[in-house]
Amino acid sequence: MRMLVLGGTGHGSGWIAAEGVARGHEVVCAARGRSGAVPPGARLVKVDRSVPDALAPLAGERFDAVVDVAYGALGWVREALRAVDAGHWTFVSSINTYADTATMHQTADAPQVPPVHDEQRVELTDTTPEHYGGIEVASEHAVRDAMGDRALIVRPGPISGPGDKTDRFAYWAGRFHRGGRVVVPDDPAQPIQHLDARDFAQWVVSSAEQRLTGAFDAVGPTLNFLDTLREIAEIVGQDNTEPIPLAPAELQTAGVNHWQGRKSLPLWLPESFYGLVSHDWSATRDAGLTIRPLAETVHSALAEELRRDERPRAAGLTDAEEAELLG
Ligand SMILES: NC(=O)c1ccc[n+]([C@@H]2O[C@H](COP(=O)([O-])OP(=O)(O)OC[C@H]3O[C@@H](n4cnc5c(N)ncnc54)[C@H](OP(=O)(O)O)[C@@H]3O)[C@@H](O)[C@H]2O)c1
The missing domain is CATH 3.40.50.720 (NAD(P)-binding Rossmann-like Domain)
Structure with a gap:
């Protein structure tokens, strides 16, 4: 076509x-x-x-x-x-x-x-x-x-995968790769959703081929955020990683931002935004969306993080900011 x-x-x-x-x-x-x-x-x-x-x-x-x-x-x-x-x-x-x-x-x-x-x-x-x-x-x-x-x-919802300039996944892949004590938000209830741009693209193009119509949420399944961080740490595979959960109130007092951007814990959200990262993906799945394993998204994010040139990271904590929090 x-x-x-x-x-x-x-x-x-x-x-x-x-x-x-x-x-x-x-x-x-x-x-x-x-x-x-x-x-x-x-x-x-x-x-x-x-x-x-x-x-x-x-x-x-x-x-x-x-x-x-x-x-x-x-x-x-x-x-x-x-x-x-x-x-x-x-x-x-x-x-x-x-x-x-x-x-x-x-x-x-x-x-x-x-x-x-x-x-x-x-x-x-x-x-x-x-x-x-x-x-x-x-x-x-x-x-x-x-x-x-x-x-x-x-x-x-949030789109991940190669070329993602928001660095929301790259931060976590890179941070766990460096190992040591890693600040994570102590919020066991937070959900998260993402869709790798390659899966998104496959579904959009195949939907156009089939002339699919209507409205669909382009999201993957709802995951637990802290479990997903643990899984990213395992995929990245550093033995000396120690996640240090800090209370949301403590992070906010220290000026740590949600979601993305400077001095942030990427993908972290307040409860009032849980709905934005937990839509029901079943209709889109039934309309043909398939999801690659998280490891593929994490490996591509890590590869980009390790190739990072002079472009400053668009999201996350600097080493100094994290050290101050841990101190
Ligand atoms: N990324 C996410 O997490 C996310 C979340 C929710 C929804 N979405 C939606 O998903 C879609 C893709 O997002 P994305 O961030 O990955 O976008 P993207 O593919 O980077 O698309 C932006 C495109 O707009 C073009 N563009 C910008 N200004 C233009 C201008 N003045 N004239 C002509 N073209 C122009 C850019 O090309 P040039 O700069 O070369 O002109 C680029 O190709 C968007 O509709 C976005 O709203 C994304």
Whole structure:
């Protein structure tokens, strides 16, 4: 099939384009080319979606399947729907569209935040989760309105795997690899979910081939966070690792952040966000999503951590920050 990836140079969308090529499809990627190169075998059409009539270079082309990963960008989504002729349309939305962030085991028909009809692109760093989620909800509506029963809405939770620039997994793989006393959050109840970008891509492309429609959460099974950290430590395989659980209150008093970014314990969340990392994955599994063993995700994260050049790590504690906590 002829496939258009609106993106294709980044993490998730790059793996989608690569999967399309691997399955023998003709893959066209439309992006600026700033996030990276397109995978070998795909063709890049350089576009900047922030300018008017951005997709004019695609005028007159017909695609069997389109995958759009625009985020926080209702205007871009609408413009793509207007400009591109497609048989099937996958819009990659987000788990952040759900109104209830706390309740576990929700399904894709759970209530969403109200739509926000801001046309301009907003950066995730410049907005609130509700605002970002609202733009994603409005984008989902625009896709459904334009494509009707040819629309697939995909809502990923955290995406892991090779090329993940958030370093959420790389931090833990690298930290356990260095061994010694490792600060972990003392929260035995926290769930976690992730989906390796390679599994995500396989499912998105095979769903487009089958013209799957409806809304699905792109998540793996719900895991226990501390058990997952223990498993990562075992996979990494240092004998001298000693996890040191510290109480959430103590971590917060010391200024340690949740989830990602500087001075954080990556993937750690307060109870009010447990719902975002524990959606019910059974519908997506039944629609064909398969999950690779955690070891493959951890080995790729560790390989990237060990190859790390001058790029500072995007998440986690520095050695000095961890030593201060342990002291
Ligand atoms: N990563 C996660 O944990 C996560 C969680 C929930 C949902 N999601 C969703 O999953 C999808 C994939 O996420 P990702 O972070 O891996 O994204 P990604 O694949 O890195 O995709 C971003 C793409 O947008 C393109 N782009 C950015 N600005 C552009 C512009 N002005 N004009 C044209 N193209 C532009 C980038 O290309 P250039 O920079 O080369 O232009 C890149 O190819 C997104 O829809 C995201 O919302 C991700």
